[in-house]
Amino acid sequence: MRILNIVWRFPAVLLLTASCANAPTDWSQETEITKWPDGKNGAISITYDDGIINQLTIAKPIMDSLSLPATFFIITGKVEGSGKGKFIGRDPKAIIAETATIKTDSTNFFERASLIAFTGNTEAEEYHANVGSLFEAGKVAEAYKLLDEGYEKIRNGRMRDTNDVVFHNNPVDTTTWEQYKSYEKQGHEISSHTVTHPKLAVLDEVNMRYELEQSKADLAKFMGEDATFSAEGPYGTENERVMEYAHKIYPALRNRMPEDWLEEINRGSKVQPGKTQKEYVQWQRGALSTTGIDQMKAWTDTVNAHDNIWLVLVIHGVEDYGWEPLKREELKQYFGDVKENEDAVWVATFGDVTKYLRQRKATTISSELDENEIRITLSSDLDASIYDIPVTLKTYLPEGWKGVSLVQEGGNRKLEVMSDSKGSYVSYSIPSAEAKVQLARVEGN
CATH class of the missing domain: 2.60.40 (Immunoglobulin-like)
Structure with missing residues (x-):
């Protein structure tokens, strides 16, 4: 021997x-x-955010007809039987009353930003989201001022407090856990997009952990452990504080991954993926209503032209429902183009691609x-x-x-x-x- x-x-x-x-x-x-x-030359993962009903009734059947898998990041609090969105903390009435005499600052900001979305009004949810956007953009003083404005409206009855949950851009859904389970058996990945789709960066610790952990707990309960691998923090946040918590709860985040061999280009970036020197690049592209089918097909061509690109396509609205909706015919054309390239490109869920890359590097x-x-x-x-x-x-x-x-x-x-x-x-x-x-x-x- x-x-x-x-x-x-x-x-x-x-x-x-x-x-x-x-x-x-x-x-x-x-x-x-x-x-x-x-x-194969590269990979494509087609992902959907928000669990919008048209994704499941229009886009998914098109993908099924072509045997293409998808990852659906769902808002678990909308699904009957799961933990609901809620504010955890002091008496909301006491917090609202304090805003009349104490301005928002660093000592009370996260508590107030956590509460306002749960005052049960569409405008209140928008205040929460806009405050979060300002904060993540580094405009902290403006975020404080806008939060004070929102609470002033609540105190003076110009924004009604109904003590209800208003879901981001998707208030109605009838999809059941049984249906999601059947979709998983068909080869799709069902993953977390939190309980209510908040701006995680402006939640205090207890409310942030609830959004992340309760969503995972419901996926584990109704779907099984396979559904707890991947997650996407709403609005594509890359906030350091959020990532520190979220990486302890979910093995894979579309927001950001910890691997030093993976270059990440988020969907708002204009950096070209072919310029990276790293072994792999996760190239996120957000397909918007104005994107156009030719641009979407060009993304696939870019994957084919290199040997290290993982294209992660992000879709929200479909047909006439949801943010930046894509039309049925656009989806048919694009998914057909992806299918035609399947000999050269691996089409797989976000979780499966993450696992393969990590397995390769760790073996x-x-x-x-x-x-x-x-x-x-x-x-x-x-x-x-x-x-x-x-x-x-x-x-x-x-x-x-x-x-x-x-x-x-x-x-x-x-x-x-x-x-x-x-x-x-x-x-x-x-x-x-x-x-x-x-x-x-x-x-x-």
Whole structure:
């Protein structure tokens, strides 16, 4: 037996050389997890925000007809049976009364910004959102002033307090947890967009944690743990305080990821993804009513032109409902174009792409060569019950190997031998839980 010694390792790539006296000095064997599954050029994740009914009754059937998966970031508080939106803290009447004599400042801002959205009026929800926008833009004094204006209206009866929850841009929904569960079984990802869609950056700690944790708890209860992997903080927030909390609760956030090998270009940025020097780039694009189908197709072309781009498309309204709605015919054309590019681009949910990339970067590979057999072992510290996406391996072969089979319990599968500038190789996909792989040389080929 020739046991192989490690001479160089890169995450998920292992280069080994034979150490027996008879081994050819110019032979080396390398196994890696490919950058994308099945050797594709890049990835596309189609995501929807807010759980708007038309996304599910119009857009989803179009995607289903093409066997394309989607990620739906839903406002869980709208779904019957789940935890509802609420203000947690002191008596709201006492807080409102204090605003008559004490101006908003850093000592009371988060409490007041947390409460105002729950005074049960559409205008109150707009005050909360606009105050949050000013605060995140660094216009803190203006945020204080606008909050004082809102509470002055409430105190003087010019903004009615109904003690109800007004949901962002989507007050009515009839989708049930049973329906969402069926959508998940069809291959779609159902994920968190908080309980009520607040401006998380201006909530105090207890209210922020409730929005994040209660939404996750309801997804776990009604959907199962798979639905608690991904989340999107409303309005695409990247606020540092919010991210600190949210990353402790959800493994993957569309808002921002912690990986240093991933460049992130948010949907408002004009930075071109092809200029990044990082191994991967998550390129978010927000499809708006004015975007146009040609621009959307050009995004797919950009993915095809590189080898490291993960396009994350963000959709809100559909047909005539929701923010910046896209028309049915636009969706048909765009999804049809995505389908036509599926041979070169991996179309997968936001969660699945995140898992594959992390699995690739976290996996260590070791190998043994025994005459006509290569034995490969994969190891990782990731939780295999969560990180469960099949991975594609690429193994370079010893000189003279013309035929190779993947050894499997149900019967061996012959692999196509291909070649590139580094030599002959075989490529094959295995379940992530399959820690050991065996390749056998096939004689007479």
